Every structure is written in C-alpha cells, then in structure tokens.
Amino acid sequence: INKVFQAGSSGSIGNHQEYGQRFLGKRISWKQTVSNRQFLSIDCEKYPEEVQQLIDKLPEAKPKPLYGKVFKRLYAERNIVPEAELALSVEGDGRGVTNIIQHYLHNDDKPFKLVTRDLLNGLNKVFRPDSDFSEINAKKIQREKGKWEIFLSEANKGAIAQSHSGSGLKTVICVLVFLHLLPHLENRPVKNYVFAFEELENNMHPALQRRLLTYLMEFALKNDCIFFLTSHSNVAIDQFSTDENAQ
Numbered sequence: 001i002n003k004v005f006q007a008g009s010s011g012s013i014g015n016h017q018e019y020g021q022r023f024l025g026k027r028i029s030w031k032q033t034v035s036n037r038q039f040l041s042i043d044c045e046k047y048p049e050e051v052q053q054l055i056d057k058l059p060e061a062k063p064k065p066l067y068g069k070v071f072k073r074l075y076a077e078r079n080i081v082p083e084a085e086l087a088l089s090v091e092g093d094g095r096g097v098t099n100i101i102q103h104y105l106h107n108d109d110k111p112f113k114l115v116t117r118d119l120l121n122g123l124n125k126v127f128r129p130d131s132d133f134s135e136i137n138a139k140k141i142q143r144e145k146g147k148w149e150i151f152l153s154e155a156n157k158g159a160i161a162q163s164h165s166g167s168g169l170k171t172v173i174c175v176l177v178f179l180h181l182l183p184h185l186e187n188r189p190v191k192n193y194v195f196a197f198e199e200l201e202n203n204m205h206p207a208l209q210r211r212l213l214t215y216l217m218e219f220a221l222k223n224d225c226i227f228f229l230t231s232h233s234n235v236a237i238d239q240f241s242t243d244e245n246a247q
Contacts, residue, residue: 003061004054011050023055030059037062069194069226070186072178076199076230080162080170082147088185090177094170097177098162102138102148104181114180122176123152126211127169135159168204172212175200179219190223201233209235221245 005020013019029040037059047055078094088103090096101119104110120136127133135153140146141161150173151159162170175197183190197216201209213229213236220227229236240246 001058004057013048013050016054019051020054023058028055028058028062036060066194066226068192070188070192071194071196072182073196074174074178074198074200076202078171078174079167080150080173082141082144082149082163084145084147090182094174097174098138098148098150100177100181100185101136101150101173105136105138111184114184118180119173119176122180122215123172126172126208126215130208166203168202168208171200171202171204175212175216190225192225194226194228196228196230198230199232200229201231201235206235209233210239213239217243217245 001020001023002017005016005023007017009016023042026042028042030037031040039056039059042055042058046052073092074094075092078092080094080097083096083098085103086096086099088096088100090100101115104115105112115136120133123133123136124131131154133152133154137151137153137159138148139151141149150162152162152165152169153159162173178195179190183193200212204212216227216229217240219225231237
C-alpha cells in the first residue's frame with residue numbers, strides 16, 4: 001500500500017498514506033496480461049477519481065510470484081546412462097545425472113550425504129514398500145571405457161546397475177537430483193526454483209505415482225517452491241483435484 005499511497009503526498013482526499021491504510025486487508029482483483037497487470041476492483045467498491053488513479057497502480061506494486069525464479073525442466077523423454085566425468089550440469093533429458101551423483105559421492109568438495117542420506121531417503125519414501133534401498137553408489141565400468149554408472153543395493157539382492165533398472169526408477173532419481181543436488185550445486189535456496197516435470201507417470205504403476213506425487217507436494221510445502229506438472233494420468237488429476245495448493 002505504501003508504495004502507491006506514499007507519505008508526504010496529499011490531495012482532495014487528504015494525506016495519501018493515511019487514506020491508503022483503509023485498504024489494508026482488502027481483497028484486490030486484477031488480471032494479468034502479457035505486458036502488465038490490470039486492476040479490476042477492491043472488494044467490488046467504487047472510489048473517487050483521485051483514489052481510482054492510485055489504486056489502479058496497486059497490482060503492479062505487488063511482488064510478481066515468478067520474478068527472479070530459476071526454471072528447471074525435466075522432459076517426458078529422459079534416461080540415465082553411464083557417463084564420463086564432465087562439467088557438472090544436468091539436462092532435462094537426464095544427461096549429467098550419473099556424473100553429478102558420482103561427483104557428490106567421490107569428491108571432497110561436495111557433501112556426499114546429499115546422496116547417501118537425502119537422495120536415498122527420498123527414493124525409499126517413494127518406493128517403499130515395493131523396494132527398500134540400503135545403499136547408492138557409483139562405480140567406473142571398464143567395459144564402458146571407464147565411464148561411471150550408478151548402482152542401487154537392496155538387502156539380499158546386491159548392487160544393481162541403473163542400466164539394468166526400469167525407467168520408473170530412473171525418473172524418480174532424476175527428480176531427486178533436481179530437488180536435492182542442483183540447488184546445492186548452483187548455491188541457491190530451493191524456494192528460488194520453479195520445477196517443471198513432464199509426464200512423470202511414464203512406466204509407473206498407480207501406487208508409485210501417488211507416492212511420488214505426495215513426495216513432491218510435501219517437498220513444495222516444506223521448501224516453499226513451485227511445481228508445474230503435465231500429466232495424462234487420472235492418478236495425478238484425482239490426487240490434486242481437491243488440494244487447495246494445486247491449480
């Protein structure tokens with residue numbers, strides 16, 4: 001309010017700042033166009049022209065919810081494959097996921113617990129009770145010309161390479177890398193990100209979809225970040241159809 005109804009300004013309505021205090025707590029309606037916000041009403045009331053000229057400016061004075069956010073997109077077509085050591089980055093198709101995980105596991109300039117604790121805990125929250133992973137690791141594969149590959153271990157099953165795993169598991173790992181490793185790598189708070197995930201349901205059974213979507217919802221609320229999800233799945237639509245935090 002004080003950005004528009006400023007101290008030291010006055011007119012036929014008297015001191016602007018004092019007059020503007022009556023709008024505190026009021027509901028402002030506007031519409032967003034490509035270039036700006038257009039004022040519609042405050043509680044559907046009408047005001048004198050001098051006041052109207054001021055309150056027309058209120059929407060533009062409010063913070064823009066996506067301004068300054070970092071946009072990260074995970075494509076519908078994605079994969080995790082063995083990778084050589086490269087510059088640390090992650091692409092929307094999954095390129096770089098193997099490299100960033102092995103780097104956080106094996107280099108002393110990165111906290112390995114982001115993988116062995118945070119990422120692994122996320123995996124188990126999504127996959128239990130179907131699977132219970134005890135360890136995540138990365139090894140150099142000589143038959144792949146020394147490229148790194150991710151391995152996941154379960155009790156009584158040993159370590160299984162990602163190249164022998166299903167695409168649903170790879171999708172969840174990609175998502176968790178976006179959420180837990182990229183913000184640390186880029187030295188930004190998670191709340192500064194907008195995550196756009198396409199068709200997470202590909203090759204996932206409904207129970208796994210629900211657990212993954214629940215994980216994302218809880219992560220968004222805890223970290224005050226934004227997700228855009230595209231989906232053809234009735235599971236996603238049904239799960240969020242009555243959620244007050246979803247649109």
